[in-house]
Amino acid sequence: MNLSIVIPLLNEAESLEELFSRIDLVCKSHQLSYEIWFVDDGSTDLSWSIIENLSVQNANVHGIKFSRNYGKSQALHAAFEKVQGEIIITMDADLQDFPEEIPSLYDKIISEDFDIVSGWKKKRFDNVMTKNLPSKLFNAAARKLSGVELHDFNCGLKAYKKQVVKSIDVYGDMHRYIPVLAANAGFRKITEKEVQHQARPYGSSKFGSERFVRGFLDLVTLWFVSRFGGRPMHFFGAAGTLMFLFGFLSAFWLGLSKLIDVSRGIYGHLLANNPWFFIALTMMILGTLLFIAGFLGEMIIRNNRDHKNYYIDEKI
Numbered sequence: 001m002n003l004s005i006v007i008p009l010l011n012e013a014e015s016l017e018e019l020f021s022r023i024d025l026v027c028k029s030h031q032l033s034y035e036i037w038f039v040d041d042g043s044t045d046l047s048w049s050i051i052e053n054l055s056v057q058n059a060n061v062h063g064i065k066f067s068r069n070y071g072k073s074q075a076l077h078a079a080f081e082k083v084q085g086e087i088i089i090t091m092d093a094d095l096q097d098f099p100e101e102i103p104s105l106y107d108k109i110i111s112e113d114f115d116i117v118s119g120w121k122k123k124r125f126d127n128v129m130t131k132n133l134p135s136k137l138f139n140a141a142a143r144k145l146s147g148v149e150l151h152d153f154n155c156g157l158k159a160y161k162k163q164v165v166k167s168i169d170v171y172g173d174m175h176r177y178i179p180v181l182a183a184n185a186g187f188r189k190i191t192e193k194e195v196q197h198q199a200r201p202y203g204s205s206k207f208g209s210e211r212f213v214r215g216f217l218d219l220v221t222l223w224f225v226s227r228f229g230g231r232p233m234h235f236f237g238a239a240g241t242l243m244f245l246f247g248f249l250s251a252f253w254l255g256l257s258k259l260i261d262v263s264r265g266i267y268g269h270l271l272a273n274n275p276w277f278f279i280a281l282t283m284m285i286l287g288t289l290l291f292i293a294g295f296l297g298e299m300i301i302r303n304n305r306d307h308k309n310y311y312i313d314e315k316i
Contacts, residue, residue: 002087003033003034003087003106004034004083004084004088005036005037005090005091006076006079006083007036007092008076009043010041011044012045012047013046015201016047016054016093019095022100024060026099026100026102026103027102035083037062038061039063039078048065062082066078073170073173073174076170077170080166087110087159087160087161088161089106089159090160091156094201095202096198097119098157105195108191109160109161112191115160115161116189116190118158118179119155119156119158120150120151120193120195121152121155145223146177146219146222150190164182164185167182167187172218172221173214173215180222184222231298236297237295239287240288240290240294243287243290244284244287244288246283247280247281247284247285251284258271
Protein backbone atom coordinates (compact mmCIF):
# COMPACT_ATOMS: atom_id res chain seq x y z
CA MET A 1 0.00 0.00 0.00
CA ASN A 2 1.36 3.42 -0.99
CA LEU A 3 -0.37 5.72 1.47
CA SER A 4 -1.94 5.85 4.90
CA ILE A 5 -3.77 9.13 5.46
CA VAL A 6 -4.38 10.01 9.11
CA ILE A 7 -7.03 12.61 9.93
CA PRO A 8 -7.73 13.54 13.57
CA LEU A 9 -10.94 15.49 14.03
CA LEU A 10 -13.31 17.06 16.52
CA ASN A 11 -16.80 18.11 15.42
CA GLU A 12 -16.07 18.39 11.69
CA ALA A 13 -19.22 16.75 10.31
CA GLU A 14 -19.73 19.39 7.61
CA SER A 15 -16.39 18.79 5.91
CA LEU A 16 -15.85 15.02 6.11
CA GLU A 17 -17.68 13.89 2.98
CA GLU A 18 -16.10 16.57 0.79
CA LEU A 19 -12.68 15.81 2.28
CA PHE A 20 -13.02 12.09 1.55
CA SER A 21 -14.24 12.59 -2.01
CA ARG A 22 -11.31 14.88 -2.80
CA ILE A 23 -8.78 12.45 -1.28
CA ASP A 24 -10.33 9.53 -3.17
CA LEU A 25 -10.26 11.44 -6.47
CA VAL A 26 -6.65 12.59 -6.02
CA CYS A 27 -5.33 9.15 -5.08
CA LYS A 28 -7.16 7.37 -7.90
CA SER A 29 -6.05 9.91 -10.51
CA HIS A 30 -2.42 9.39 -9.45
CA GLN A 31 -2.81 5.60 -9.11
CA LEU A 32 -1.94 5.59 -5.42
CA SER A 33 -3.29 2.80 -3.25
CA TYR A 34 -4.40 4.22 0.08
CA GLU A 35 -6.19 3.83 3.37
CA ILE A 36 -7.72 6.60 5.47
CA TRP A 37 -7.80 6.58 9.26
CA PHE A 38 -10.29 9.05 10.70
CA VAL A 39 -9.79 9.52 14.45
CA ASP A 40 -12.86 11.00 16.15
CA ASP A 41 -11.48 12.76 19.21
CA GLY A 42 -14.70 12.89 21.21
CA SER A 43 -16.99 14.66 18.73
CA THR A 44 -20.49 15.59 19.87
CA ASP A 45 -21.92 16.16 16.38
CA LEU A 46 -22.59 13.63 13.59
CA SER A 47 -18.92 13.11 12.69
CA TRP A 48 -18.80 9.46 13.76
CA SER A 49 -22.00 8.57 11.89
CA ILE A 50 -20.55 10.04 8.72
CA ILE A 51 -17.30 8.08 9.22
CA GLU A 52 -19.32 4.88 9.67
CA ASN A 53 -21.22 5.55 6.44
CA LEU A 54 -18.01 6.27 4.53
CA SER A 55 -16.46 3.02 5.78
CA VAL A 56 -19.47 1.08 4.51
CA GLN A 57 -19.21 2.75 1.11
CA ASN A 58 -15.45 2.34 0.78
CA ALA A 59 -13.29 -0.38 2.35
CA ASN A 60 -10.30 1.98 2.40
CA VAL A 61 -11.92 4.07 5.14
CA HIS A 62 -11.26 3.17 8.77
CA GLY A 63 -12.19 4.93 11.96
CA ILE A 64 -11.19 5.18 15.60
CA LYS A 65 -13.60 6.77 18.07
CA PHE A 66 -12.44 8.10 21.45
CA SER A 67 -14.84 8.07 24.38
CA ARG A 68 -13.96 11.71 25.07
CA ASN A 69 -11.65 14.45 23.85
CA TYR A 70 -8.08 13.29 24.55
CA GLY A 71 -6.21 15.61 22.20
CA LYS A 72 -4.58 15.59 18.79
CA SER A 73 -1.39 13.85 19.93
CA GLN A 74 -3.29 10.89 21.33
CA ALA A 75 -5.38 10.72 18.14
CA LEU A 76 -2.28 10.59 15.97
CA HIS A 77 -0.63 8.01 18.22
CA ALA A 78 -3.67 5.71 18.03
CA ALA A 79 -3.68 5.89 14.23
CA PHE A 80 0.09 5.49 13.90
CA GLU A 81 -0.21 2.12 15.61
CA LYS A 82 -2.67 0.96 12.94
CA VAL A 83 -1.30 2.36 9.67
CA GLN A 84 0.10 0.02 7.02
CA GLY A 85 1.07 2.36 4.19
CA GLU A 86 4.59 2.93 2.94
CA ILE A 87 4.15 6.68 3.44
CA ILE A 88 1.93 8.27 6.10
CA ILE A 89 0.22 11.59 5.42
CA THR A 90 -1.33 13.57 8.28
CA MET A 91 -3.79 16.36 7.64
CA ASP A 92 -6.54 18.28 9.40
CA ALA A 93 -10.20 17.66 8.71
CA ASP A 94 -11.30 21.28 8.40
CA LEU A 95 -10.43 21.62 4.67
CA GLN A 96 -7.84 24.30 5.31
CA ASP A 97 -5.35 21.73 4.05
CA PHE A 98 -5.64 20.78 0.38
CA PRO A 99 -5.86 17.02 -0.36
CA GLU A 100 -4.50 17.90 -3.80
CA GLU A 101 -1.10 18.38 -2.14
CA ILE A 102 -0.85 14.68 -1.29
CA PRO A 103 0.82 13.45 -4.53
CA SER A 104 3.55 16.10 -4.42
CA LEU A 105 4.34 15.30 -0.78
CA TYR A 106 4.44 11.61 -1.62
CA ASP A 107 6.68 12.14 -4.66
CA LYS A 108 9.09 14.35 -2.72
CA ILE A 109 9.56 11.90 0.13
CA ILE A 110 9.97 8.97 -2.30
CA SER A 111 12.15 10.54 -5.01
CA GLU A 112 14.45 12.48 -2.66
CA ASP A 113 14.49 9.91 0.17
CA PHE A 114 13.46 12.22 2.99
CA ASP A 115 12.25 10.89 6.33
CA ILE A 116 9.77 13.76 6.76
CA VAL A 117 8.34 16.38 4.43
CA SER A 118 6.57 19.06 6.43
CA GLY A 119 4.02 21.43 4.95
CA TRP A 120 4.72 25.17 5.12
CA LYS A 121 1.71 27.44 4.98
CA LYS A 122 3.71 30.42 3.75
CA LYS A 123 0.56 32.37 2.89
CA ARG A 124 -1.99 31.93 5.64
CA PHE A 125 -5.65 32.93 5.72
CA ASP A 126 -5.96 33.34 9.48
CA ASN A 127 -6.32 36.32 11.77
CA VAL A 128 -3.02 38.21 11.81
CA MET A 129 -3.01 39.19 15.49
CA THR A 130 -4.45 36.04 17.06
CA LYS A 131 -2.81 33.40 14.84
CA ASN A 132 -0.31 34.57 12.24
CA LEU A 133 1.93 36.77 14.40
CA PRO A 134 1.96 34.45 17.46
CA SER A 135 2.66 31.55 15.09
CA LYS A 136 5.71 33.30 13.60
CA LEU A 137 7.13 34.02 17.06
CA PHE A 138 6.41 30.48 18.21
CA ASN A 139 8.06 28.91 15.15
CA ALA A 140 11.15 31.12 15.57
CA ALA A 141 11.52 29.96 19.18
CA ALA A 142 10.96 26.33 18.15
CA ARG A 143 13.70 26.53 15.49
CA LYS A 144 16.12 28.08 17.98
CA LEU A 145 15.55 25.57 20.78
CA SER A 146 15.13 22.41 18.69
CA GLY A 147 17.69 22.96 15.93
CA VAL A 148 15.15 21.70 13.36
CA GLU A 149 14.90 24.30 10.59
CA LEU A 150 11.20 24.40 9.76
CA HIS A 151 9.11 27.50 9.19
CA ASP A 152 5.79 25.96 10.24
CA PHE A 153 5.93 23.35 13.00
CA ASN A 154 2.18 23.49 13.56
CA CYS A 155 1.11 22.68 9.99
CA GLY A 156 -0.98 19.51 10.14
CA LEU A 157 -0.11 18.51 6.57
CA LYS A 158 3.01 16.35 6.74
CA ALA A 159 4.40 13.21 5.11
CA TYR A 160 6.41 10.56 6.96
CA LYS A 161 8.12 7.32 6.14
CA LYS A 162 6.39 4.46 7.91
CA GLN A 163 9.39 3.66 10.10
CA VAL A 164 9.36 7.20 11.50
CA VAL A 165 5.84 7.05 12.95
CA LYS A 166 6.42 3.51 14.18
CA SER A 167 9.53 4.57 16.13
CA ILE A 168 8.33 7.63 18.03
CA ASP A 169 5.93 8.12 20.91
CA VAL A 170 3.55 11.06 20.43
CA TYR A 171 2.11 12.15 23.78
CA GLY A 172 0.80 15.23 25.59
CA ASP A 173 0.68 18.08 23.08
CA MET A 174 3.75 16.89 21.18
CA HIS A 175 1.97 16.53 17.82
CA ARG A 176 3.43 19.84 16.66
CA TYR A 177 6.93 18.58 17.49
CA ILE A 178 6.88 15.25 15.67
CA PRO A 179 9.79 16.39 13.43
CA VAL A 180 11.79 17.17 16.59
CA LEU A 181 10.91 13.79 18.13
CA ALA A 182 11.95 12.12 14.87
CA ALA A 183 15.24 14.05 14.71
CA ASN A 184 16.01 13.01 18.30
CA ALA A 185 15.33 9.39 17.27
CA GLY A 186 17.86 9.65 14.43
CA PHE A 187 15.59 10.54 11.50
CA ARG A 188 17.31 13.76 10.46
CA LYS A 189 16.47 13.92 6.75
CA ILE A 190 13.74 16.51 7.22
CA THR A 191 12.61 19.13 4.74
CA GLU A 192 9.59 21.29 4.06
CA LYS A 193 7.41 22.14 1.11
CA GLU A 194 5.17 25.12 0.56
CA VAL A 195 1.52 24.07 0.60
CA GLN A 196 -1.73 25.87 -0.12
CA HIS A 197 -3.89 27.15 2.69
CA GLN A 198 -7.40 28.53 2.78
CA ALA A 199 -9.81 29.97 5.31
CA ARG A 200 -11.87 27.41 7.18
CA PRO A 201 -15.10 26.89 5.14
CA TYR A 202 -17.07 25.30 8.00
CA GLY A 203 -17.21 25.63 11.77
CA SER A 204 -14.63 27.30 13.97
CA SER A 205 -11.14 26.53 15.25
CA LYS A 206 -10.89 24.13 18.19
CA PHE A 207 -7.65 25.70 19.42
CA GLY A 208 -7.39 28.92 21.43
CA SER A 209 -4.48 31.27 22.05
CA GLU A 210 -3.44 29.19 25.08
CA ARG A 211 -2.02 26.60 22.66
CA PHE A 212 1.03 28.82 22.14
CA VAL A 213 1.76 28.87 25.88
CA ARG A 214 1.33 25.11 26.12
CA GLY A 215 3.35 24.65 22.95
CA PHE A 216 6.29 26.67 24.29
CA LEU A 217 6.26 24.76 27.60
CA ASP A 218 6.16 21.48 25.67
CA LEU A 219 9.11 22.66 23.58
CA VAL A 220 11.18 23.39 26.71
CA THR A 221 10.23 19.96 28.07
CA LEU A 222 11.20 18.29 24.80
CA TRP A 223 14.52 20.14 24.72
CA PHE A 224 15.31 19.03 28.27
CA VAL A 225 14.24 15.41 27.73
CA SER A 226 16.14 15.14 24.44
CA ARG A 227 19.35 16.36 26.10
CA PHE A 228 19.13 14.76 29.53
CA GLY A 229 16.29 12.23 29.35
CA GLY A 230 18.70 9.31 28.96
CA ARG A 231 21.27 10.61 31.45
CA PRO A 232 19.53 12.58 34.24
CA MET A 233 22.65 12.42 36.43
CA HIS A 234 24.45 14.68 33.94
CA PHE A 235 22.01 17.49 34.78
CA PHE A 236 20.81 16.86 38.33
CA GLY A 237 24.12 15.43 39.51
CA ALA A 238 26.14 18.32 38.09
CA ALA A 239 23.74 20.96 39.42
CA GLY A 240 23.58 19.24 42.80
CA THR A 241 27.34 18.97 43.08
CA LEU A 242 27.85 22.64 42.24
CA MET A 243 25.23 23.75 44.74
CA PHE A 244 26.62 21.51 47.47
CA LEU A 245 30.17 22.75 46.86
CA PHE A 246 29.01 26.36 46.95
CA GLY A 247 27.22 25.76 50.25
CA PHE A 248 30.10 23.76 51.71
CA LEU A 249 32.71 26.39 50.79
CA SER A 250 30.47 29.13 52.19
CA ALA A 251 30.08 27.19 55.45
CA PHE A 252 33.83 26.52 55.56
CA TRP A 253 34.53 30.26 55.09
CA LEU A 254 32.10 31.11 57.91
CA GLY A 255 33.70 28.55 60.21
CA LEU A 256 37.19 29.78 59.36
CA SER A 257 36.14 33.39 60.00
CA LYS A 258 34.76 32.35 63.39
CA LEU A 259 38.02 30.62 64.33
CA ILE A 260 40.03 33.70 63.31
CA ASP A 261 37.78 35.91 65.45
CA VAL A 262 38.20 33.56 68.43
CA SER A 263 41.97 33.53 67.99
CA ARG A 264 41.90 37.32 68.16
CA GLY A 265 39.80 37.26 71.30
CA ILE A 266 36.61 38.37 69.57
CA TYR A 267 33.57 36.58 70.98
CA GLY A 268 29.80 36.96 70.88
CA HIS A 269 29.24 36.68 67.11
CA LEU A 270 27.04 33.63 66.57
CA LEU A 271 27.20 31.94 63.18
CA ALA A 272 23.41 31.69 63.20
CA ASN A 273 23.18 35.47 63.15
CA ASN A 274 24.90 35.59 59.78
CA PRO A 275 22.45 35.16 56.85
CA TRP A 276 25.19 33.40 54.88
CA PHE A 277 24.91 30.53 57.38
CA PHE A 278 21.35 29.77 56.25
CA ILE A 279 22.21 30.31 52.59
CA ALA A 280 25.08 27.82 52.87
CA LEU A 281 22.92 25.31 54.72
CA THR A 282 20.11 25.60 52.16
CA MET A 283 22.52 25.19 49.24
CA MET A 284 24.02 22.04 50.76
CA ILE A 285 20.58 20.51 51.36
CA LEU A 286 19.32 21.37 47.86
CA GLY A 287 22.54 20.11 46.29
CA THR A 288 22.16 16.79 48.10
CA LEU A 289 18.52 16.47 47.02
CA LEU A 290 19.37 17.22 43.37
CA PHE A 291 22.17 14.65 43.42
CA ILE A 292 19.78 12.05 44.87
CA ALA A 293 17.18 12.94 42.18
CA GLY A 294 19.77 12.34 39.46
CA PHE A 295 20.80 9.04 41.04
CA LEU A 296 17.19 7.85 41.30
CA GLY A 297 16.59 8.89 37.68
CA GLU A 298 19.56 6.78 36.56
CA MET A 299 18.25 3.79 38.53
CA ILE A 300 14.79 4.11 36.99
CA ILE A 301 16.23 4.27 33.46
CA ARG A 302 18.49 1.26 34.05
CA ASN A 303 15.50 -0.76 35.28
CA ASN A 304 13.44 0.09 32.17
CA ARG A 305 15.88 -0.82 29.43
CA ASP A 306 13.33 -3.19 27.88
CA HIS A 307 11.68 -0.20 26.17
CA LYS A 308 12.97 0.07 22.60
CA ASN A 309 13.97 3.65 21.86
CA TYR A 310 15.83 3.08 18.60
CA TYR A 311 15.13 2.02 15.03
CA ILE A 312 17.41 -0.34 13.07
CA ASP A 313 17.69 1.01 9.54
CA GLU A 314 19.53 -1.96 8.05
CA LYS A 315 20.53 -5.46 9.12
CA ILE A 316 22.69 -8.07 7.43
